[in-house]
Amino acid sequence: MLSFGDRLAAAVAERESQVVLGLDPDPARLLPQASRAAGEGTAAERAARAVVAHCRALIDAAAPACVGTKLQLACFERLGAPGWQAAQDVGRAARAAGLLFIADGKRGDVPHTTIAYAQALLAGTETPWGKVAGLGADAVTANPMLGRDALEPLVEAARVAGAGVFVLVRTSNPGAGELQDADSGGAPWHELLARLVDDLGTGGTGPLADVGAVVGATQPELVARLRERMPRAPFLLPGIGAQGGSVDELRAAFAPGRGGALVTAARSLVEPALDAGDARAAAEAAERLRDQAWKLSS
């Protein structure tokens, strides 16, 4: 079993891309063919079917420019049981298209419960009636606030599956600083998180560990400082485009190599497709982002 760090480096090299297509589908704003795919049934069933068609169209169009896709679980959960099934279907479609599937749920709970989240998102659950499949994600996002003992069961479950965990270290929302930058013994609180990430990760044969960090892309100097603190952690960089982050300022993130950072973009890729009514516009936006990041990381 290859470690996630090695898998990630290989995937980036093979696809010559660090772009992650962020999917946070809004049932009120889908591609035209998606609405036509809604079919019959309850509102939840129709919306979920439309969401799957929307996401599949985006994946089919944009996959050649991407290395992964990130599903925002909240947007699937809000469609109830059919929505959870939709997440499973879209995850499967992403993997079939050769993309890494990142389940973005930012889960975090006490150790006993973390095991249940790991079963839900990764390898599944043994029951007296047979095994129930999990989402089968290649990586998940996690909230570290509950501490090391609460993260460890997730990291261990991911490691067994060759999957990765991206731990929130410094998020990109405007209010993130109030708590995450609070002075803690002369350094911002989030540096405690960076140390934890650096500690928890295990390397493969290459330069990347299997525990990564979510670092908002809106503050380049922060990215550079956190790269020093976590030299081996793959970075997941949200906030490109719609949230104001620019790729050109993120060179430091790629210090461990081309797989050192994944550039996540959702609205900045999907909105052009919605405006044009054509998924190919997302592919074009993804190609531009791919070129930017690839040149930067050379």
Added chain:
Amino acid sequence: MLSFGDRLAAAVAERESQVVLGLDPDPARLLPQASRAAGEGTAAERAARAVVAHCRALIDAAAPACVGTKLQLACFERLGAPGWQAAQDVGRAARAAGLLFIADGKRGDVPHTTIAYAQALLAGTETPWGKVAGLGADAVTANPMLGRDALEPLVEAARVAGAGVFVLVRTSNPGAGELQDADSGGAPWHELLARLVDDLGTGGTGPLADVGAVVGATQPELVARLRERMPRAPFLLPGIGAQGGSVDELRAAFAPGRGGALVTAARSLVEPALDAGDARAAAEAAERLRDQAWKLSS
């Protein structure tokens, strides 16, 4: 529309209980009648049906001693789409039994995504195919690490629905202190969370606000200090029983009145029922806990 604080105070007064039945069902360890209810279908469908029967039996038996039930969403998510449906069914059964339904998912995300979580857990989602119902919880748990702007949309959505938000302030797991107690300008970091909770909550006509705090019950002196910092916040106290907390040391939590704290117990109520193969053993354990807490809060 009554505010959550007023609804909570009224429910505690009416039911003469502060006990919350924690449900974190393990499909490998269910009541005997639950396994018989599994029926036919996929492993996920059978396990989910059994989980519903298990939870319903516990609710039916223990409801008279309780004021609410708390569903650990991880344990439902791990059964896929049927598991999400099971959470909906169990939540409905809890409300039919007169219990407050607390959805324990500890969600936390950027503001845009928090809205989607609020739709999933509370009032539902408008779609072009009609409204998709949410879980319809009376209260949810939330992770505050992303900051005030990330919590606000959840608090606002809950307020509109007369529901509450219990924000993690200091959790009960052994490793919680490393990050949550980090010195932040002379006070532990979690006091920043306490201030945020106190700020975000709005009162009704009574003494309780609609934003509460999750405070681990394993350190009584901590509960007392946090009660001073958050005089109006309802406390959700996990860690009673299995995690080592004792009710007798939690008097301070009830300072705002009998509805000032909810005492959550999962394993310490459910294990006796599993050992006896009879849900009535959970009812007996819940009655004992109800008496302890009720006397303490007089």
